[in-house]
Amino acid sequence: xxxxxxxxxxxxxxxxxxxxxxxxxxxxxxxxxxxxxxxxxxxxxxxxxxxxxxxxxxxxxxxxxxxxxxxxxxxxxxxxxxxxxxxxxxxxxxxxxxxxxxxxxxxxxxxxxxxxxxxxxxxxxxxxxxxxxxxxxxxxxxxxxxxxxxxxxxxxxxxxxxxxxxxxxxxxxxxxxxxxxxxxxxxxxxxxxxxxxxxxxxxxxxxxxxxxxxxxxxxxxxxxxxxxxxxxxxxxxxxxxxxxxxxxxxxxxxxxxxxxxxxxxxxxxxxxxxxxxxxxxxxxxxxxxxxxxxxxxxxxxxxxxxx
Numbered sequence: 569x570x571x572x573x574x575x576x577x578x579x580x581x582x583x584x585x586x587x588x589x590x591x592x593x594x595x596x597x598x599x600x601x602x603x604x605x606x607x608x609x610x611x612x613x614x615x616x617x618x619x620x621x622x623x624x625x626x627x628x629x630x631x632x633x634x635x636x637x638x639x640x641x642x643x644x645x646x647x648x649x650x651x652x653x654x655x656x657x658x659x660x661x662x663x664x665x666x667x668x669x670x671x672x673x674x675x676x677x678x679x680x681x682x683x684x685x686x687x688x689x690x691x692x693x694x695x696x697x698x699x700x701x702x703x704x705x706x707x708x709x710x711x712x713x714x715x716x717x718x719x720x721x722x723x724x725x726x727x728x729x730x731x732x733x734x735x736x737x738x739x740x741x742x743x744x745x746x747x748x749x750x751x752x753x754x755x756x757x758x759x760x761x762x763x764x765x766x767x768x769x770x771x772x773x774x775x776x777x778x779x780x781x782x783x784x785x786x787x788x789x790x791x792x793x794x795x796x797x798x799x800x801x802x803x804x805x806x807x808x809x810x811x812x813x814x815x816x817x818x819x820x821x822x823x824x825x826x827x828x829x830x831x832x833x834x835x836x837x838x839x840x841x842x843x844x845x846x847x848x849x850x851x852x853x854x855x856x857x858x859x860x861x862x863x864x865x866x867x868x869x870x871x872x873x874x875x
Contacts, residue, residue: 574615576648579641581608582620586638587708589627597710646847653852662853663692669706669714672699673796678815679715682864686857693853701766701794706845712854714843715861717813726844730862732837734814734870737773737829738821743806750809750829753783760789760808762799773811775833783833787811811835814870840871 584594585605595602613620620634630638653662670679675697683695698704698711706714706725714725717733737750739759750756753775763770775783789808793799796816803810804820809829820826842862848854866873 574612575608576645578608578612578615580645581605582612583638583641583645584710585609585621585628586630586634587710589629589708591628642847646850649851662690662856664851664853665694665696666713666853666857667696667698667709667711668857669698669700669704669709669711671715671717671796672701673800673816674715674717674813675699676797678865678868679861682861685864686860689860690853690856693856695857701796706843712845712848712851713858713861715865716841716843717838719839720841720843724846726846726849728842728844728858728862729874730840730842730865731871731873733840734837734872735811735835736814736817736821736870737809737833737835738803738812738817738826739809739829740804740806740825741827743808744827746806749827753785753830753833756785756787756809760791761787762789762802762808762810763787763792764794764796764799765792766794770811774836775830776836777833813838815868818869837872840865 581594581598581600584597585591588594588597591605591609592602595605598605609621616633616637618633619631620637622629622631622634649664653664668679668683676699680697683697687693687695698709704711704714706712715730720727747759748755750759753773756773761773765771771787773785773787775785777783791802791807793802796813799810799812800816800820802808803812803817804825810817817826821828842858844854844858849858865871
C-alpha cells in the first residue's frame with residue numbers, strides 16, 4: 569500500500585482502538601467484525617510504515633509513534649467532521665450522532681424528555697443516551713458530553729456549570745403517621761433513613777437553619793440503594809425518610825403523596841455541570857445540543873441556575 573493511501577475509515581478505527589484499548593469493544597461499537605478492525609489497523613500500519621499499537625492478549629496500547637499519530641488523527645477527523653458540518657450548514661440541516669452520558673435517575677425522569685424535544689426540532693440528529701451513575705472516561709467511551717451531579721475536577725474536559733440541584737427531606741404521610749413528624753434536626757435520630765452509600769457523606773445529614781446554624785445528624789436505616797429511582801420508590805412506599813433532589817420527587821410532593829420535612833432548614837445543594845470533550849465542542853450538532861440542554865435544564869424543578 570502507498571504510504572499516502574490512508575483511508576479515513578482505517579483512521580477512525582485506529583482512534584477508537586487507541587481510546588478504548590480493546591478491539592472487540594470497538595468492533596461492537598462500530599458494528600463490524602473484529603477481523604475487520606484488525607485489518608483496518610494492519611493496513612494503516614503498513615501505509616504509515618511504523619508500528620502504531622502494541623498488542624497483548626489483554627489490551628492494546630499505543631507505541632511512541634502511535635501516540636504522536638493518534639493526536640494528529642484526532643485533529644484531522646475533527647476537521648473532516650467540521651468541514652461536513654459547514655457544507656451541510658449551507659442547507660440549514662444539522663445531522664449526525666451525538667453521544668450523551670447522564671446520571672441515571674435524572675436522565676430517565678427529565679433528560680429523555682428534553683432530548684425528544686430537541687430531536688423534534690432537529691430530526692436528522694441521532695442521540696445515543698448512556699445512563700449511568702458511575703464515573704466513565706468520556707473519550708474512551710466515545711461520549712461527546714456528560715451531565716453530572718457532583719463536584720467535578722476533571723481538568724481535561726471543558727466544564728460548563730449549569731447550576732445547583734436543591735435537595736429536600738421527604739417522607740410518605742403514612743410513614744409519618746406511624747413514626748411521627750420530625751420538628752427539629754435531632755428528631756431525625758429516631759427515624760429510618762433511606763441512604764445512598766455510593767454518595768459521599770450520605771451517612772450524615774448536614775442541615776443549615778435560617779440563622780446560619782449548622783446541624784449534623786447521623787443518618788442510617790434498614791434500606792440502602794445506589795439508584796435514585798429506588799430511593800423514590802422506597803420513600804413512596806413508606807420505608808423511611810430520604811434526602812432527595814427536588815427534581816426526583818417534585819411531582820409526588822405536588823400530588824400530596826410525599827411530605828416535605830423541616831422546611832426551615834436547608835440541605836447542601838449539589839453542583840450540576842456539563843462536561844464536554846474538547847475535540848467535540850466545535851462540531852455544529854454538539855454545539856446545538858449543548859445550548860439547547862443548558863437552556864432547558866435550568867427550568868427543571870429544584871435546579872437553581874448559575875448567577
